[in-house]
Amino acid sequence: MNEFVKGVDASLPPTNLAVELYELVRNGFLYDPYHLDLRHDGLKASHVLTKSRAWCVEKATLLAALARKFNIPSRLGYAVVTNHIGVERLLGYLKRDEIVFHGYVELYLNNRWVKCTPAFDDRVCMMSGVEPLNWDGEHDSLFQEFEHGKRFMEYLHFYGEFDDVPIDLMNAEMKKYYPHLFEGQFASRKFSFYHL
Numbered sequence: 001m002n003e004f005v006k007g008v009d010a011s012l013p014p015t016n017l018a019v020e021l022y023e024l025v026r027n028g029f030l031y032d033p034y035h036l037d038l039r040h041d042g043l044k045a046s047h048v049l050t051k052s053r054a055w056c057v058e059k060a061t062l063l064a065a066l067a068r069k070f071n072i073p074s075r076l077g078y079a080v081v082t083n084h085i086g087v088e089r090l091l092g093y094l095k096r097d098e099i100v101f102h103g104y105v106e107l108y109l110n111n112r113w114v115k116c117t118p119a120f121d122d123r124v125c126m127m128s129g130v131e132p133l134n135w136d137g138e139h140d141s142l143f144q145e146f147e148h149g150k151r152f153m154e155y156l157h158f159y160g161e162f163d164d165v166p167i168d169l170m171n172a173e174m175k176k177y178y179p180h181l182f183e184g185q186f187a188s189r190k191f192s193f194y195h196l
Contacts, residue, residue, distance in 0.1 A: 004028070004049055005066060014072055015109050015137035021070070022135050025063045026118035029054040033090050033099075037194045038174065043165045056119035060103035061165060063118050073108035075161040077115065078170070080177075082154045093181075093191050098156065100177045101170050104142060106161050113161075115140040171196045 008020055032053035041047060045065035048058045057078075064074040081102040091097060104117040116135040125132040135141035143152040159169070174195070175182045186193040 001046070001049060001066070001069060005069070008070075010070060014070075017070055018067060018072055018107050018109055019135060019137045021063060021066045021072075022116055022118050022137075025059050025066065026132070027121045027123075029059060029121065031055065031059075031120050031124045034093075034190065035192045037192075038167065038171050039194055039196060040167060042194060043167060055103075056117065057101060057103035057165070057170075059118045060105045063105045063116075067105070067107050075106040075113070075163060076165060077104045077106055077161045078102065078159040078166070079104070079155045080157040080159075082156060090191075093186075093193075094178055095180065096177060098177060100173050101159070102155075107137075109137055114138065115142055117142050117144070120144050167196065 005021070005024070008017070008024065010017070012020065029048070029051065030053045033055045035053070036055060037043065043057065043061055045062045048054050048062045051058075054062070060076055064076050067074040078101045081099050082097050090099075102117070103119070104115055106113045106115050108114075114137065117133065120133060122132050130144070133141055133144045142155065159166075159173075181193045182195060
């Protein structure tokens, strides 16, 4: 973790520091929702740091851990969403339009909790023809556009915020929405899915 944040200026005010960490995580990994690991070891921040690609839950987990490293309180949030960018192929594997357990982060800045989602990196946004979701550390930033200036991610249900990854709940909800993923084996280079 120290190597990943070696260029971060720890003397910055907390809000500026939080924004820098957000951008570091958002752009430090190519957004990849095609390799999902819902096991304990697969969702640790230390594991995310061994990769070059990550999905929203992994990026949120890492950002929350980094914020805590710099003494910024953090919580992990999850929701059911639609209208994701970069998931056309994923919907074929999921067999539903809903993306269950989309991950975001709440950071405690200026005496209040502020939400952000570091999922979609600059490269994925450029390929999708949309602007990356920026965050100023002062306002919630959750609604990634997926059609330039017109349509945005829609949050259908919030699970709430948690101090740590609610792995049992995540597995239970994904099994409810995607039972076929728990009945077969998925471990190809194109798509992999591991669960409890």
